Amino acid sequence: MNTTAQSILQIARHIFETEGAGAVSMRRVAEQAGISAMAIYRHFENREALLQEIADAGFAELAGFWTPKRTRQSPLKQIEAMLGGYMDYALAHPRIFDYMFAEPRPSARKFPEDFRKGRSPTGNLLAQAVTAGIDAGVLARDNVWDVSMALWAHAHGLICLYRGGRFSYDEAAFRKFYRRSLQRLIHGLRAN
Structure with missing residues:
Protein backbone atom coordinates (compact mmCIF):
# COMPACT_ATOMS: atom_id res chain seq x y z
CA MET A 1 0.00 0.00 0.00
CA ASN A 2 1.46 3.37 -1.00
CA THR A 3 1.84 6.37 1.30
CA THR A 4 -1.30 8.15 0.06
CA ALA A 5 -3.42 5.03 0.55
CA GLN A 6 -1.97 4.57 4.02
CA SER A 7 -2.77 8.19 4.87
CA ILE A 8 -6.33 7.77 3.59
CA LEU A 9 -6.75 4.61 5.63
CA GLN A 10 -5.36 6.25 8.76
CA ILE A 11 -7.70 9.24 8.42
CA ALA A 12 -10.70 7.00 7.70
CA ARG A 13 -9.88 4.83 10.72
CA HIS A 14 -9.62 7.87 12.99
CA ILE A 15 -13.04 9.08 11.85
CA PHE A 16 -14.40 5.55 12.24
CA GLU A 17 -13.01 5.14 15.76
CA THR A 18 -14.21 8.51 17.00
CA GLU A 19 -17.56 8.86 15.21
CA GLY A 20 -18.51 5.46 13.76
CA ALA A 21 -18.78 3.98 10.28
CA GLY A 22 -21.61 6.31 9.30
CA ALA A 23 -19.31 9.32 9.58
CA VAL A 24 -16.80 7.90 7.08
CA SER A 25 -17.50 9.38 3.66
CA MET A 26 -15.14 9.36 0.70
CA ARG A 27 -15.49 13.14 0.35
CA ARG A 28 -14.69 13.81 4.01
CA VAL A 29 -11.70 11.47 4.06
CA ALA A 30 -10.34 12.94 0.81
CA GLU A 31 -10.74 16.45 2.19
CA GLN A 32 -8.80 15.59 5.35
CA ALA A 33 -6.15 13.79 3.29
CA GLY A 34 -5.69 16.90 1.16
CA ILE A 35 -6.66 15.21 -2.09
CA SER A 36 -9.61 15.67 -4.42
CA ALA A 37 -12.77 13.68 -3.88
CA MET A 38 -12.12 11.85 -7.15
CA ALA A 39 -8.47 11.06 -6.33
CA ILE A 40 -9.46 8.86 -3.40
CA TYR A 41 -11.01 6.41 -5.86
CA ARG A 42 -7.54 5.69 -7.29
CA HIS A 43 -6.75 4.04 -3.98
CA PHE A 44 -10.10 2.61 -2.86
CA GLU A 45 -12.81 1.53 -5.27
CA ASN A 46 -15.62 2.75 -3.03
CA ARG A 47 -16.61 3.42 0.57
CA GLU A 48 -17.30 -0.25 1.23
CA ALA A 49 -13.77 -1.16 0.10
CA LEU A 50 -12.34 1.47 2.45
CA LEU A 51 -14.43 0.20 5.38
CA GLN A 52 -13.47 -3.39 4.54
CA GLU A 53 -9.80 -2.41 4.65
CA ILE A 54 -10.35 -0.99 8.14
Missing part, protein backbone atom coordinates in the same frame (compact mmCIF):
# COMPACT_ATOMS: atom_id res chain seq x y z
CA ALA A 55 -12.08 -4.22 9.22
CA ASP A 56 -9.31 -6.35 7.67
CA ALA A 57 -6.72 -4.33 9.59
CA GLY A 58 -8.74 -4.92 12.77
CA PHE A 59 -8.77 -8.69 12.17
CA ALA A 60 -5.01 -8.61 11.56
CA GLU A 61 -4.47 -6.63 14.79
CA LEU A 62 -6.54 -9.09 16.77
CA ALA A 63 -4.82 -12.11 15.20
CA GLY A 64 -1.43 -10.47 15.79
CA PHE A 65 -2.31 -9.98 19.43
CA TRP A 66 -3.32 -13.62 19.79
CA THR A 67 -0.29 -15.19 18.08
CA PRO A 68 2.30 -14.70 20.87
CA LYS A 69 -0.18 -15.90 23.50
CA ARG A 70 -0.59 -19.18 21.63
CA THR A 71 3.03 -20.23 21.82
CA ARG A 72 3.90 -19.67 25.47
CA GLN A 73 1.03 -21.20 27.42
CA SER A 74 -0.96 -24.40 27.93
CA PRO A 75 -3.91 -24.81 25.54
CA LEU A 76 -6.50 -23.79 28.15
CA LYS A 77 -4.49 -20.72 29.16
CA GLN A 78 -4.07 -19.89 25.46
CA ILE A 79 -7.83 -19.96 24.98
CA GLU A 80 -8.39 -17.79 28.06
CA ALA A 81 -5.71 -15.34 26.92
CA MET A 82 -7.06 -15.17 23.38
CA LEU A 83 -10.62 -14.50 24.52
CA GLY A 84 -9.26 -12.00 27.05
CA GLY A 85 -7.59 -10.27 24.09
CA TYR A 86 -10.92 -10.30 22.29
CA MET A 87 -12.45 -8.39 25.20
CA ASP A 88 -9.48 -6.00 25.33
CA TYR A 89 -9.84 -5.25 21.61
CA ALA A 90 -13.61 -4.79 21.87
CA LEU A 91 -13.34 -2.32 24.73
CA ALA A 92 -10.42 -0.41 23.16
CA HIS A 93 -11.95 -0.20 19.65
CA PRO A 94 -15.71 -0.50 20.14
CA ARG A 95 -16.85 0.98 16.84
CA ILE A 96 -14.46 -1.08 14.74
CA PHE A 97 -15.29 -4.16 16.82
CA ASP A 98 -18.99 -3.65 16.11
CA TYR A 99 -18.33 -3.32 12.39
CA MET A 100 -16.10 -6.40 12.38
CA PHE A 101 -18.37 -8.68 14.37
CA ALA A 102 -21.87 -7.30 14.78
CA GLU A 103 -22.88 -5.48 11.60
CA PRO A 104 -23.90 -7.07 8.31
CA ARG A 105 -21.12 -6.79 5.73
CA PRO A 106 -21.10 -8.31 2.25
CA SER A 107 -17.69 -9.89 2.78
CA ALA A 108 -18.28 -11.14 6.35
CA ARG A 109 -17.26 -14.74 6.83
CA LYS A 110 -20.06 -17.19 7.57
CA PHE A 111 -20.12 -20.15 9.92
CA PRO A 112 -19.57 -23.00 9.30
CA GLU A 113 -18.39 -23.06 5.67
CA ASP A 114 -15.93 -20.15 5.69
CA PHE A 115 -14.51 -21.16 9.07
CA ARG A 116 -14.02 -24.81 8.13
CA LYS A 117 -12.25 -23.67 4.95
CA GLY A 118 -9.79 -21.69 7.10
CA ARG A 119 -10.95 -18.25 5.95
CA SER A 120 -11.19 -16.65 9.41
CA PRO A 121 -7.86 -15.24 10.61
CA THR A 122 -9.07 -15.10 14.21
CA GLY A 123 -11.25 -18.21 14.08
CA ASN A 124 -8.33 -20.26 12.76
CA LEU A 125 -6.21 -19.34 15.78
CA LEU A 126 -8.95 -20.18 18.26
CA ALA A 127 -9.61 -23.51 16.50
CA GLN A 128 -5.87 -24.31 16.67
CA ALA A 129 -5.89 -23.71 20.44
CA VAL A 130 -9.02 -25.85 20.84
CA THR A 131 -7.38 -28.60 18.74
CA ALA A 132 -4.29 -28.43 20.94
CA GLY A 133 -6.50 -28.77 24.02
CA ILE A 134 -8.28 -31.80 22.59
CA ASP A 135 -5.00 -33.37 21.44
CA ALA A 136 -3.47 -32.80 24.90
CA GLY A 137 -6.46 -34.52 26.49
CA VAL A 138 -7.50 -31.48 28.54
CA LEU A 139 -10.62 -30.74 26.45
CA ALA A 140 -13.24 -33.37 25.68
CA ARG A 141 -13.23 -34.81 22.17
CA ASP A 142 -15.73 -32.81 20.13
CA ASN A 143 -16.10 -30.92 16.87
CA VAL A 144 -13.33 -28.30 16.96
CA TRP A 145 -15.31 -25.66 15.08
CA ASP A 146 -18.45 -26.13 17.16
CA VAL A 147 -16.44 -25.78 20.38
CA SER A 148 -14.61 -22.74 19.00
CA MET A 149 -17.90 -21.11 18.03
CA ALA A 150 -19.39 -21.83 21.48
CA LEU A 151 -16.40 -20.15 23.13
CA TRP A 152 -16.50 -17.18 20.77
CA ALA A 153 -20.28 -16.77 21.07
CA HIS A 154 -20.08 -16.80 24.86
CA ALA A 155 -17.33 -14.17 24.90
CA HIS A 156 -19.03 -12.06 22.24
CA GLY A 157 -22.40 -12.21 23.98
CA LEU A 158 -20.97 -11.04 27.30
CA ILE A 159 -19.14 -8.15 25.61
CA CYS A 160 -22.27 -7.06 23.73
CA LEU A 161 -24.38 -7.23 26.87
CA TYR A 162 -21.82 -5.15 28.77
CA ARG A 163 -21.54 -2.57 26.01
CA GLY A 164 -25.33 -2.46 25.78
CA GLY A 165 -25.57 -1.42 29.43
CA ARG A 166 -26.90 -4.77 30.69
CA PHE A 167 -24.36 -5.02 33.51
CA SER A 168 -24.17 -2.69 36.49
CA TYR A 169 -20.45 -3.44 36.77
CA ASP A 170 -17.79 -0.87 36.07
CA GLU A 171 -15.17 -1.98 33.53
CA ALA A 172 -12.84 -3.56 36.11
CA ALA A 173 -15.67 -5.60 37.65
CA PHE A 174 -16.91 -6.64 34.22
CA ARG A 175 -13.43 -7.81 33.22
CA LYS A 176 -13.28 -10.03 36.32
CA PHE A 177 -16.76 -11.40 35.68
CA TYR A 178 -15.93 -12.04 32.01
CA ARG A 179 -12.78 -14.00 32.87
CA ARG A 180 -14.55 -16.07 35.55
CA SER A 181 -17.41 -16.81 33.18
CA LEU A 182 -15.02 -18.00 30.47
CA GLN A 183 -13.20 -20.17 32.99
CA ARG A 184 -16.53 -21.78 33.96
CA LEU A 185 -17.32 -22.49 30.31
CA ILE A 186 -13.86 -23.89 29.61
CA HIS A 187 -14.10 -26.02 32.75
CA GLY A 188 -17.35 -27.47 31.41
CA LEU A 189 -15.59 -28.42 28.16
CA ARG A 190 -12.76 -30.25 29.92
CA ALA A 191 -12.17 -33.93 29.44
CA ASN A 192 -13.31 -36.08 32.39
Whole structure:
Protein backbone atom coordinates (compact mmCIF):
# COMPACT_ATOMS: atom_id res chain seq x y z
CA MET A 1 0.00 0.00 0.00
CA ASN A 2 1.46 3.37 -1.00
CA THR A 3 1.84 6.37 1.30
CA THR A 4 -1.30 8.15 0.06
CA ALA A 5 -3.42 5.03 0.55
CA GLN A 6 -1.97 4.57 4.02
CA SER A 7 -2.77 8.19 4.87
CA ILE A 8 -6.33 7.77 3.59
CA LEU A 9 -6.75 4.61 5.63
CA GLN A 10 -5.36 6.25 8.76
CA ILE A 11 -7.70 9.24 8.42
CA ALA A 12 -10.70 7.00 7.70
CA ARG A 13 -9.88 4.83 10.72
CA HIS A 14 -9.62 7.87 12.99
CA ILE A 15 -13.04 9.08 11.85
CA PHE A 16 -14.40 5.55 12.24
CA GLU A 17 -13.01 5.14 15.76
CA THR A 18 -14.21 8.51 17.00
CA GLU A 19 -17.56 8.86 15.21
CA GLY A 20 -18.51 5.46 13.76
CA ALA A 21 -18.78 3.98 10.28
CA GLY A 22 -21.61 6.31 9.30
CA ALA A 23 -19.31 9.32 9.58
CA VAL A 24 -16.80 7.90 7.08
CA SER A 25 -17.50 9.38 3.66
CA MET A 26 -15.14 9.36 0.70
CA ARG A 27 -15.49 13.14 0.35
CA ARG A 28 -14.69 13.81 4.01
CA VAL A 29 -11.70 11.47 4.06
CA ALA A 30 -10.34 12.94 0.81
CA GLU A 31 -10.74 16.45 2.19
CA GLN A 32 -8.80 15.59 5.35
CA ALA A 33 -6.15 13.79 3.29
CA GLY A 34 -5.69 16.90 1.16
CA ILE A 35 -6.66 15.21 -2.09
CA SER A 36 -9.61 15.67 -4.42
CA ALA A 37 -12.77 13.68 -3.88
CA MET A 38 -12.12 11.85 -7.15
CA ALA A 39 -8.47 11.06 -6.33
CA ILE A 40 -9.46 8.86 -3.40
CA TYR A 41 -11.01 6.41 -5.86
CA ARG A 42 -7.54 5.69 -7.29
CA HIS A 43 -6.75 4.04 -3.98
CA PHE A 44 -10.10 2.61 -2.86
CA GLU A 45 -12.81 1.53 -5.27
CA ASN A 46 -15.62 2.75 -3.03
CA ARG A 47 -16.61 3.42 0.57
CA GLU A 48 -17.30 -0.25 1.23
CA ALA A 49 -13.77 -1.16 0.10
CA LEU A 50 -12.34 1.47 2.45
CA LEU A 51 -14.43 0.20 5.38
CA GLN A 52 -13.47 -3.39 4.54
CA GLU A 53 -9.80 -2.41 4.65
CA ILE A 54 -10.35 -0.99 8.14
CA ALA A 55 -12.08 -4.22 9.22
CA ASP A 56 -9.31 -6.35 7.67
CA ALA A 57 -6.72 -4.33 9.59
CA GLY A 58 -8.74 -4.92 12.77
CA PHE A 59 -8.77 -8.69 12.17
CA ALA A 60 -5.01 -8.61 11.56
CA GLU A 61 -4.47 -6.63 14.79
CA LEU A 62 -6.54 -9.09 16.77
CA ALA A 63 -4.82 -12.11 15.20
CA GLY A 64 -1.43 -10.47 15.79
CA PHE A 65 -2.31 -9.98 19.43
CA TRP A 66 -3.32 -13.62 19.79
CA THR A 67 -0.29 -15.19 18.08
CA PRO A 68 2.30 -14.70 20.87
CA LYS A 69 -0.18 -15.90 23.50
CA ARG A 70 -0.59 -19.18 21.63
CA THR A 71 3.03 -20.23 21.82
CA ARG A 72 3.90 -19.67 25.47
CA GLN A 73 1.03 -21.20 27.42
CA SER A 74 -0.96 -24.40 27.93
CA PRO A 75 -3.91 -24.81 25.54
CA LEU A 76 -6.50 -23.79 28.15
CA LYS A 77 -4.49 -20.72 29.16
CA GLN A 78 -4.07 -19.89 25.46
CA ILE A 79 -7.83 -19.96 24.98
CA GLU A 80 -8.39 -17.79 28.06
CA ALA A 81 -5.71 -15.34 26.92
CA MET A 82 -7.06 -15.17 23.38
CA LEU A 83 -10.62 -14.50 24.52
CA GLY A 84 -9.26 -12.00 27.05
CA GLY A 85 -7.59 -10.27 24.09
CA TYR A 86 -10.92 -10.30 22.29
CA MET A 87 -12.45 -8.39 25.20
CA ASP A 88 -9.48 -6.00 25.33
CA TYR A 89 -9.84 -5.25 21.61
CA ALA A 90 -13.61 -4.79 21.87
CA LEU A 91 -13.34 -2.32 24.73
CA ALA A 92 -10.42 -0.41 23.16
CA HIS A 93 -11.95 -0.20 19.65
CA PRO A 94 -15.71 -0.50 20.14
CA ARG A 95 -16.85 0.98 16.84
CA ILE A 96 -14.46 -1.08 14.74
CA PHE A 97 -15.29 -4.16 16.82
CA ASP A 98 -18.99 -3.65 16.11
CA TYR A 99 -18.33 -3.32 12.39
CA MET A 100 -16.10 -6.40 12.38
CA PHE A 101 -18.37 -8.68 14.37
CA ALA A 102 -21.87 -7.30 14.78
CA GLU A 103 -22.88 -5.48 11.60
CA PRO A 104 -23.90 -7.07 8.31
CA ARG A 105 -21.12 -6.79 5.73
CA PRO A 106 -21.10 -8.31 2.25
CA SER A 107 -17.69 -9.89 2.78
CA ALA A 108 -18.28 -11.14 6.35
CA ARG A 109 -17.26 -14.74 6.83
CA LYS A 110 -20.06 -17.19 7.57
CA PHE A 111 -20.12 -20.15 9.92
CA PRO A 112 -19.57 -23.00 9.30
CA GLU A 113 -18.39 -23.06 5.67
CA ASP A 114 -15.93 -20.15 5.69
CA PHE A 115 -14.51 -21.16 9.07
CA ARG A 116 -14.02 -24.81 8.13
CA LYS A 117 -12.25 -23.67 4.95
CA GLY A 118 -9.79 -21.69 7.10
CA ARG A 119 -10.95 -18.25 5.95
CA SER A 120 -11.19 -16.65 9.41
CA PRO A 121 -7.86 -15.24 10.61
CA THR A 122 -9.07 -15.10 14.21
CA GLY A 123 -11.25 -18.21 14.08
CA ASN A 124 -8.33 -20.26 12.76
CA LEU A 125 -6.21 -19.34 15.78
CA LEU A 126 -8.95 -20.18 18.26
CA ALA A 127 -9.61 -23.51 16.50
CA GLN A 128 -5.87 -24.31 16.67
CA ALA A 129 -5.89 -23.71 20.44
CA VAL A 130 -9.02 -25.85 20.84
CA THR A 131 -7.38 -28.60 18.74
CA ALA A 132 -4.29 -28.43 20.94
CA GLY A 133 -6.50 -28.77 24.02
CA ILE A 134 -8.28 -31.80 22.59
CA ASP A 135 -5.00 -33.37 21.44
CA ALA A 136 -3.47 -32.80 24.90
CA GLY A 137 -6.46 -34.52 26.49
CA VAL A 138 -7.50 -31.48 28.54
CA LEU A 139 -10.62 -30.74 26.45
CA ALA A 140 -13.24 -33.37 25.68
CA ARG A 141 -13.23 -34.81 22.17
CA ASP A 142 -15.73 -32.81 20.13
CA ASN A 143 -16.10 -30.92 16.87
CA VAL A 144 -13.33 -28.30 16.96
CA TRP A 145 -15.31 -25.66 15.08
CA ASP A 146 -18.45 -26.13 17.16
CA VAL A 147 -16.44 -25.78 20.38
CA SER A 148 -14.61 -22.74 19.00
CA MET A 149 -17.90 -21.11 18.03
CA ALA A 150 -19.39 -21.83 21.48
CA LEU A 151 -16.40 -20.15 23.13
CA TRP A 152 -16.50 -17.18 20.77
CA ALA A 153 -20.28 -16.77 21.07
CA HIS A 154 -20.08 -16.80 24.86
CA ALA A 155 -17.33 -14.17 24.90
CA HIS A 156 -19.03 -12.06 22.24
CA GLY A 157 -22.40 -12.21 23.98
CA LEU A 158 -20.97 -11.04 27.30
CA ILE A 159 -19.14 -8.15 25.61
CA CYS A 160 -22.27 -7.06 23.73
CA LEU A 161 -24.38 -7.23 26.87
CA TYR A 162 -21.82 -5.15 28.77
CA ARG A 163 -21.54 -2.57 26.01
CA GLY A 164 -25.33 -2.46 25.78
CA GLY A 165 -25.57 -1.42 29.43
CA ARG A 166 -26.90 -4.77 30.69
CA PHE A 167 -24.36 -5.02 33.51
CA SER A 168 -24.17 -2.69 36.49
CA TYR A 169 -20.45 -3.44 36.77
CA ASP A 170 -17.79 -0.87 36.07
CA GLU A 171 -15.17 -1.98 33.53
CA ALA A 172 -12.84 -3.56 36.11
CA ALA A 173 -15.67 -5.60 37.65
CA PHE A 174 -16.91 -6.64 34.22
CA ARG A 175 -13.43 -7.81 33.22
CA LYS A 176 -13.28 -10.03 36.32
CA PHE A 177 -16.76 -11.40 35.68
CA TYR A 178 -15.93 -12.04 32.01
CA ARG A 179 -12.78 -14.00 32.87
CA ARG A 180 -14.55 -16.07 35.55
CA SER A 181 -17.41 -16.81 33.18
CA LEU A 182 -15.02 -18.00 30.47
CA GLN A 183 -13.20 -20.17 32.99
CA ARG A 184 -16.53 -21.78 33.96
CA LEU A 185 -17.32 -22.49 30.31
CA ILE A 186 -13.86 -23.89 29.61
CA HIS A 187 -14.10 -26.02 32.75
CA GLY A 188 -17.35 -27.47 31.41
CA LEU A 189 -15.59 -28.42 28.16
CA ARG A 190 -12.76 -30.25 29.92
CA ALA A 191 -12.17 -33.93 29.44
CA ASN A 192 -13.31 -36.08 32.39
